[in-house]
Amino acid sequence: MFTLIKGAQVYAPKHLGKVDVLFAGTKVLAIESNITLDSNLHFDTINAQGMILTPGFVDSLVHITGGGGEAGFASRTPEMQLSDASTSGITTVVAALGTDSSSRSLHNLIAKAKGLKEEGLNVFCHSGSYHLPVTTLTDSLTNDIMYIDEFIGVGEVAIADHRSSQPTMQQLAEVASQSRVAGMLSGKAGTVSIHIGPSKEGLDLLFEVADKTDIPIKQFYPTHMNRNSDLVMQGIKFCKQGGVIDFTTSTTDHDLAHGELAAAEALAFCLSHGVNDTQLTMSSDGHASLPIFNEENELIGMDIGKESSLLDAFIQAVQIFNVSIEQALMSITSNPAKVLGLNKGTLKAGGDADIILIDEKSFIPQEVWSNGKHLVSKQQAISKGMFEHISR
Template identity: 70%
Template sequence: MLTLIRGASLYTPSPLGKMDVLIAGTKVIDFQPHIKLDSNINVKQIDATGCILTPGFVDSLVHITGGGGEASFASRTPEMNLTDATLHGITCVVAALGTDSSSRTLTNLVAKAKGLKELGLNVFCHTGSYHLPAKTLTGSVTNDIMYIEEFIGVGEVAISDHRSSQPTVQQLAELAAEAKVAGMLSGKKGIISIHVGPIDSHLTILHEVGNSTDIALSQFYPTHMNRNKALLDAGIDFCKAGGSIDFTTSTTEYDLAHGEYAAASALAYCLEHGVDATKLTMSSDGHASLPIFDDSFNLLGLEVGKEASLHTSFMQAVHEYGVSIEHALMAITSNPAQVLGLNKGTIRIQGDADLVLLDEKTLSTKHVWSNGKLMVEQGEAIVKGPFE
């Protein structure tokens, strides 16, 4: 079946004005101001008047198998369901392990990824976890990235955090070099996803790697960069030195009250301070455990990350912080795809039909397609996981 979306304001994520968009199979076949079809083939037509059509959202950090609970076994967080993503416009997720790489395993991560892919979602994974040396499936980072299609990089490796393995400059340099070469040999980027904690060392170790080796800062992708103003300012310097940074959209009221920036606010702050808009991304940290620590790292409480926060932060960036729709979209579509080397995050002819139809005024989700498959219609999930 062909699907013809008529009269949407098209963002690729660049704004192109009113367009008709034609989908066939898994691909976008054409878009132009008016598409005329003279055919007896069945065509599903959608009136998109009053809507904007955007690329499917790319969520660059999701704990699809749940996170390890910092309050012991009973606090391990649950796995992600398909509709946790699709109902909120997310058509592509990048999955990783975090603090817990013992009860949470890479075998389970890949199995969960394959299951979500069977349902129609685009899923990629990182090998490794918070700690070094990196745990792998095949015995090496190189073989994981080269021979397991889901693996595109390593992470999320923790720095500036009391829960990290306290990695050295040499360890990070060797890991980045191995991942980069493995990526080159397999057509992937081999990026190192970096979990940045609240310790005042911030990104110092990454700059030390860049200054003492041939590894570019762009080989590292630090996230949680909206923890506080000092880290945010360090992130601005990192971007201006050639890197990209990511803001976490899932947060807690406690953290916001104790200096954390909302992701939408952090995005606006960086744009106002002259950071190249292509260097900024947002991710949900969905289904991660969100531990609340006091200044002495005593655990006060625990919450769970939500994929829905990615869409919410996009809307907040536009409606509350004055970020343009184009720049806010870039942060959740083309930018993370570019950083990670994914053929996603844009709308182009012969490109994958990962699309989101949003109400032009409210930016609420109406329809979502993943690889041309209609997942959400009029805000309701029409494709669900078998246990939802």
């Protein structure tokens, strides 16, 4: 079936103006000022006046099998479902393990990823977890990345956190080297996703690896960079040395009251301080446990990450912090796709038909297609995961 969308303001994420978009199957066929079809083949025409058309969002950190739990077995968070992502305009997720790599395994992660792909989502994964030595699915990190399609790198490796394995500079350099070389051999980015905890050393270990080895700083992709203003300033330094940093959109009222910046605020702050708009991203940390610790690192509360927070942060960036639509979109489409080596996050003829239509006033997704499959219509999920329909 051919689908022709007319009358939308198109962001690819670069603003192209009011142009038409034609797609069929899994691919975008044309993006032109005025597309007309004269054919006896069936096609749908969508009048998208009053809407903005963008690439599907790329969420670069999601715990699709659930996360946690730092409060015992009962605190393990649930798995993500298809509509958790699709109704917020997310068509691509990058999955990872976190603190728990025992009851949450890479076998489970890959199985869940393949299931979500069957349901219509684009899913990629990181090998490893918070801890070093790296946990792998095969006999090595190299083989995980080279021979398993879904694996694109390693992470999220934790540093500056009491829950990390307290890795040394040498250990982190070795993992980065393995991931980098495996990526080179398999045509992947081999990105090292880094969980940055609240400890005062922040990015020091990453700067040390870049200073004392041949590993380029851009091989690392640190997330949770909006934990506090000092870490944001370190992030600006990291970007000026060529890296890309990520802000987490899921947070808690407690953390915001104790120095964490909202992701949209951190994005706007970095842009105002001269950081290139291609070096900033946002991710949801969806379905992660969000533990709340006191100054003695004792657990005092817990929340759960939400994929919908990515959409909320995009809206906040534009409507509250005066970030341009183009720049806010880049942070959740083309920028994360580029740092992770994914052929996603942009609209182009011949590219994948990951497309969302959002209301130009509310910025709420109205229609969502992933690889040409219609997942959301009129804000409602029309394609759900196999067991989402089961009521309790």
